[in-house]
Every structure is written in C-alpha cells, then in structure tokens.
Amino acid sequence: MHYHNYKNLLQNNLEWAEEKLKQDPTYFDNLTKGQKPPFLFIGCSDSRMPLNSFTKTEPGELFIHRNVANQVSLTDMNLLAVLEYAVEALKVQHIVICGHYFCGGVAAAYKDSATGVVESWVNPIREIYLQNRAAIDAIEEEDDRINKLAELNVVAQVRNICNTSVMQRAFRAGSYPSVHGWVLDIRVGRIKELELPLEEWRELGILPA
Incomplete structure (x- = not known):
C-alpha cells in the first residue's frame, strides 16, 4: 500500500x-x-517510531508526547503541561522516555552538523557527547558511537524529568509514577530497557530515598 x-x-x-x-x-x-492511561510515553518525533505498533497497545493506553530526539527541557511548556496533566490529573503509573538507534537528531548532535532551530534544540545532546567523548570515541564503528550517545541521551532525559517541579511535587507527596528509559532498536524492532543509576540519583536527592 x-x-x-x-x-x-x-x-x-x-x-x-x-x-x-x-x-x-x-x-x-x-x-x-x-481516558485512564497507565503510561506517559515521551518519544522521538521520528516517523519510524510507531508507538502503538511496537508496544501492541490500543487507543487509551498511552498518553504521548513527542519531539525531536526525545528531549526533556525544563523550559518546554508543552512538555511540562503534558507531564503535569499526566501525573496530577491522569495519575499515570509509569513514565517512559524512549529514544531509538539511528536517530537523526542524535547523529546531528554527534557530528555537530545541525543548523538553525534544530542546532539549538539538540545542543544538550552535543553536551552529553562532549562530556563522554573519550568513552564514545573509543567505540570503533561510527553508528555504534551514535547509538551509544542515543542511550546516554535517554538516561539524561529521565534524570531531567525527575528534576521537574511536577515530579518533585509528586515525590514530596509520596505518590508518583515509576520512571523508565528505553531505546528502540529499529534494526530488529525490539525495545532495550536501559539501566538507570537510581541509587546515585537517590543519594543526590533527585529521587526520594
């Protein structure tokens, strides 16, 4: 078709x-x-990210926000409104930040090739690369380096969402959703759940003890 x-x-x-x-x-x-969706899903705008398809979910099960390279910006009123409504009105049980391999936004940040508004938007990912440059550059294949950066980006965005005023209010109230970091491997259609440094975040006060 x-x-x-x-x-x-x-x-x-x-x-x-x-x-x-x-x-x-x-x-x-x-x-x-x-609607009473149990999941807030924050993903990339990429057309290869068919959310309902790869999770086999139906309308009403995922509350969704998408942007280029699945960014969680603390000044993005669009995302913050979605997050606040999901956490405080819908009472979602889980928040998933989902990136994917072969992400154009991540590749542009890695190669420092973006221009205009996109350059500004992916600059936080460029910073993640620069902070982890030695480890990323030690990876032999460029695609694998970019895919590793995609994973680091997801972890950074999960941390960012925990730092939002919405989530900090929920933490103080003692009723809050679990957070998760995923990467979709579009080569095989499978989701990889990333290990998050939750204990470290608790020690830093980002997550409640």
Whole structure:
C-alpha cells in the first residue's frame, strides 16, 4: 500500500473504523467515556517510531508526547503541561522516555552538523557527547558511537524529568509514577530497557530515598 498518497490515509481510516466496529460494536462508545492511561510515553518525533505498533497497545493506553530526539527541557511548556496533566490529573503509573538507534537528531548532535532551530534544540545532546567523548570515541564503528550517545541521551532525559517541579511535587507527596528509559532498536524492532543509576540519583536527592 502506498502511504504517500494523501487520500489513502483517509481511505485507510474508513477501513480501520469499519474493522473495529465489526470486532466490537461498542469500541468507539467506550473511547468517548474518557481516558485512564497507565503510561506517559515521551518519544522521538521520528516517523519510524510507531508507538502503538511496537508496544501492541490500543487507543487509551498511552498518553504521548513527542519531539525531536526525545528531549526533556525544563523550559518546554508543552512538555511540562503534558507531564503535569499526566501525573496530577491522569495519575499515570509509569513514565517512559524512549529514544531509538539511528536517530537523526542524535547523529546531528554527534557530528555537530545541525543548523538553525534544530542546532539549538539538540545542543544538550552535543553536551552529553562532549562530556563522554573519550568513552564514545573509543567505540570503533561510527553508528555504534551514535547509538551509544542515543542511550546516554535517554538516561539524561529521565534524570531531567525527575528534576521537574511536577515530579518533585509528586515525590514530596509520596505518590508518583515509576520512571523508565528505553531505546528502540529499529534494526530488529525490539525495545532495550536501559539501566538507570537510581541509587546515585537517590543519594543526590533527585529521587526520594
């Protein structure tokens, strides 16, 4: 099927809606009753990140925010509004920051090749590279170096989300979601869960003891 044809998207929608009604006549009635998603998913805007596809989730299960290279900026009002609503109104149980291998934003930061607004946006990833330059440059293949930077970027963004005023309020209240860092390996379609330095973050006061 050729998805580059705009009208195909509308036709696909009609077919999908009909299929859902055949499977469950109450499907859309149930969707209108509201949402109670257990997950906030913060991912990359990359078109190869089909969130519902690779997690096999349905509408209503993921509350989603996406931007270039899955950044968590403490001055991004869009992200902070999503986070506040997810944590305080929806009461999500888990927050997942998900990056992916072969990420264009991460590659641009690594190569210092971005320009304009994108250059400013990925500059924090460039800083992560410079802080870890010796370890990253010791990796033989360039793709592997960029993919390692993608992993470090995810861990940094999980730390950033823990430092937001929204999460700090939740920590003080004693009721807060778990945080997770993922990387999607688009070569095989599998998710890698990253190990987070949670004990170190507790000692630093980023996470509650």
